[in-house]
Amino acid sequence: MLRLTDSAPVVVAKAHDIFRPLDIHAVLSIEPSWANIADKLTYGLLDAAVMLPPLVLASALGLRGPAARLIVPMGLSQGGNTIVLGGEAIKESAGLPPGARLVAWLAGQTGRPRIAVVHRFSTHNLLLRYWLALTGVDPDRDIETVVVPPEQVVPALASGQIAGFCAGAPWGLTAEMAGAGSVLIGTSDIWPFHPEKCLAVRDDWAAANPEALTRLLRALMRAQAICDQQEAADGVVSALADESGLALPREAARAALPGGSSHEQIHFHGAGAAFPAPPHAIWFLRQMRRWGWLDAETNIVNAAAAVYRPDLFSLAARMEDLYIPPGIARNIPIPEAVWAEPASKTGALDP
Amino acid sequence: MLRRSTTGTVLAAGPRDDSQPDHKRTLAVRILLADDDTARAGALTKVLSADPSLTILRPRPGELLADAVAALAPDVVLVDMARPDRDALEGIRVVASNAPRPIVLFVDQDDAAFMEEAIRAGVSSYNVLGVPPPDVKPILRAAAAMFRHHQTARAELREAEKRLRERETVDRAKAILIKERRMSEPDAYRWLRTRAMSSARRIPDVAQEIVARHLGARESVMPPTIVQAGDPPGAPENAKTPGSNDGGIEAREKGAP
Numbered sequence: 001m002l003r004l005t006d007s008a009p010v011v012v013a014k015a016h017d018i019f020r021p022l023d024i025h026a027v028l029s030i031e032p033s034w035a036n037i038a039d040k041l042t043y044g045l046l047d048a049a050v051m052l053p054p055l056v057l058a059s060a061l062g063l064r065g066p067a068a069r070l071i072v073p074m075g076l077s078q079g080g081n082t083i084v085l086g087g088e089a090i091k092e093s094a095g096l097p098p099g100a101r102l103v104a105w106l107a108g109q110t111g112r113p114r115i116a117v118v119h120r121f122s123t124h125n126l127l128l129r130y131w132l133a134l135t136g137v138d139p140d141r142d143i144e145t146v147v148v149p150p151e152q153v154v155p156a157l158a159s160g161q162i163a164g165f166c167a168g169a170p171w172g173l174t175a176e177m178a179g180a181g182s183v184l185i186g187t188s189d190i191w192p193f194h195p196e197k198c199l200a201v202r203d204d205w206a207a208a209n210p211e212a213l214t215r216l217l218r219a220l221m222r223a224q225a226i227c228d229q230q231e232a233a234d235g236v237v238s239a240l241a242d243e244s245g246l247a248l249p250r251e252a253a254r255a256a257l258p259g260g261s262s263h264e265q266i267h268f269h270g271a272g273a274a275f276p277a278p279p280h281a282i283w284f285l286r287q288m289r290r291w292g293w294l295d296a297e298t299n300i301v302n303a304a305a306a307v308y309r310p311d312l313f314s315l316a317a318r319m320e321d322l323y324i325p326p327g328i329a330r331n332i333p334i335p336e337a338v339w340a341e342p343a344s345k346t347g348a349l350d351p
Numbered sequence: 352m353l354r355r356s357t358t359g360t361v362l363a364a365g366p367r368d369d370s371q372p373d374h375k376r377t378l379a380v381r382i383l384l385a386d387d388d389t390a391r392a393g394a395l396t397k398v399l400s401a402d403p404s405l406t407i408l409r410p411r412p413g414e415l416l417a418d419a420v421a422a423l424a425p426d427v428v429l430v431d432m433a434r435p436d437r438d439a440l441e442g443i444r445v446v447a448s449n450a451p452r453p454i455v456l457f458v459d460q461d462d463a464a465f466m467e468e469a470i471r472a473g474v475s476s477y478n479v480l481g482v483p484p485p486d487v488k489p490i491l492r493a494a495a496a497m498f499r500h501h502q503t504a505r506a507e508l509r510e511a512e513k514r515l516r517e518r519e520t521v522d523r524a525k526a527i528l529i530k531e532r533r534m535s536e537p538d539a540y541r542w543l544r545t546r547a548m549s550s551a552r553r554i555p556d557v558a559q560e561i562v563a564r565h566l567g568a569r570e571s572v573m574p575p576t577i578v579q580a581g582d583p584p585g586a587p588e589n590a591k592t593p594g595s596n597d598g599g600i601e602a603r604e605k606g607a608p
Contacts, residue, residue, distance in 0.1 A: 032435040033437040034441075035441055035456075035475070039432075040470060043470050045470055065458045147441070151435065
């Protein structure tokens with residue numbers, strides 16, 4: 001996992017001693033990059049990881065190197081990312097709708113402003129691009145996207161290396177608190193309850209360790225329930241702020257948790273957050289194709305079904321008596337516009 | 352290609368693949384080495400430079416990795432996996448000559464053990480597609496060996512530092528026991544050892560607990576003096592300054608076997 005608030009289910013499962021009663025001997029590994037996690041998963045140096053769903057899909061399809069057989073047996077969180085723009089000008093438009101603020105800000109920029117995302121194949125990048133296009137901004141022509149690690153976005157914004165970013169909690173609020181930028185919009189405003197982090201494991205590890213996988217999923221479901229309780233937030237924050245662990249800034253981490261002060265909140269619990277819904281994978285893959293990163297031949301539905309494994313999730317969820325609404329895989333609310341194939345890159349909402 | 356290099360280098364390795372077309376005229380390979388460990392990067396540069404077909408490039412300090420790739424247009428990027436900005440290499444394109452070319456992770460699909468070894472050593476490699484592929488395996492192998500070597504050296508250094516710190520803690524704990532419980536030095540050591548054995552812990556861990564408790568007590572009690580009941584008001588100055596006593600004990604301890 002990375003140093004992010006939404007690593008909470010794994011951190012809490014460890015801190016609250018949830019793994020041990022389920023006979024899981026978990027050793028947590030804090031990694032400096034998403035690429036490291038993908039590599040270590042692929043080559044067996046990690047058994048399971050908190051991952052970005054689009055990166056799992058990209059790895060499985062061979063978009064970042066030869067194909068890796070990774071699967072997603074459960075989701076870990078929803079929401080939590082913010083789009084932040086730097087400089088003084090953005091402060092003047094406070095109160096206007098985010099789209100109008102973006103357009104006004106862009107008009108005042110010289111050249112293509114650099115917006116940082118945390119990985120090309122990240123939820124952040126796909127939701128940012130989706131929203132920019134919705135606002136009439138071409139993410140390939142009007143801005144420049146660069147990849148900056150989440151913990152470096154705030155200093156990069158303060159020093160002017162980037163003009164804005166889309167990153168997970170706590171870094172949006174950290175930027176505001178440091179006076180480096182203003183939060184323009186949360187990704188949950190773009191797609192309410194959008195899938196954010198997921199659990200990823202190797203296909204062959206899952207096949208060889210079916211019982212361990214089920215126990216792991218059960219432990220994380222229990223941890224997710226804790227992470228979603230407002231009363232438990234102090235304990236969750238302490239686990240996230242632990243100096244020997246993620247060492248996250250306490251106040252900013254608290255803000256994005258349930259009952260926190262941030263507008264953009266992370267949700268962890270319930271079938272909606274935990275269910276690995278293939279339509280989510282289809283949405284991510286269609287966005288990748290929209291931006292020309294995925295060829296026209298790949299069968300998106302089959303690819304989604306190979307990676308997303310609700311069957312593995314359901315087995316564990318039944319043991320935990322977690323209610324799974326019937327037809328959940330079909331009834332996932334996804335922005336209407338993204339299902340219509342846009343004629344052009346921008347203006348996805350136009351008829 | 353590296354393996355066709357005419358000079359004898361430490362890198363010549365791997366079977367010759369004759370099914371590949373000959374690219375004798377495109378021998379030059381530009382390698383961007385993104386490693387902030389100056390000593391390690393210098394050593395690796397020296398090794399790789401032994402092959403005249405390899406050009407080793409380095410990013411400027413503080414330069415974004417993506418900017419370095421754009422400015423230097425390398426064929427291969429070797430990157431320290433400890434760098435958080437490694438993600439910047441994923442899915443970007445190198446604009447070389449006239450066309451932007453995708454850059455992808457180098458993976459030897461036939462040799463998973465080799466890939467695991469490189470990852471374990473902490474080094475990763477990216478290739479630029481669309482140019483005749485250089486033989487990356489010997490380059491990555493050399494990098495992995497260098498990283499592993501430095502990893503071992505660092506681990507040994509950390510271990511030595513840890514032992515020094517532990518020794519210091521044990522000395523401080525003994526000094527506290529000598530002063531607070533009026534023990535002799537051998538008694539203080541025996542006390543720590545007994546306590547460690549009875550609680551199935553290591554002596555340095557018990558010592559750490561004593562030191563932490565002592566510091567906590569000093570912070571909560573004002574004034575921070577350890578004056579036993581019955582001590583005359585004009586107790587010797589060194590009874591109030593543990594530091595001065597520590598030094599003395601430490602000096603004695605150093606002489607002990």
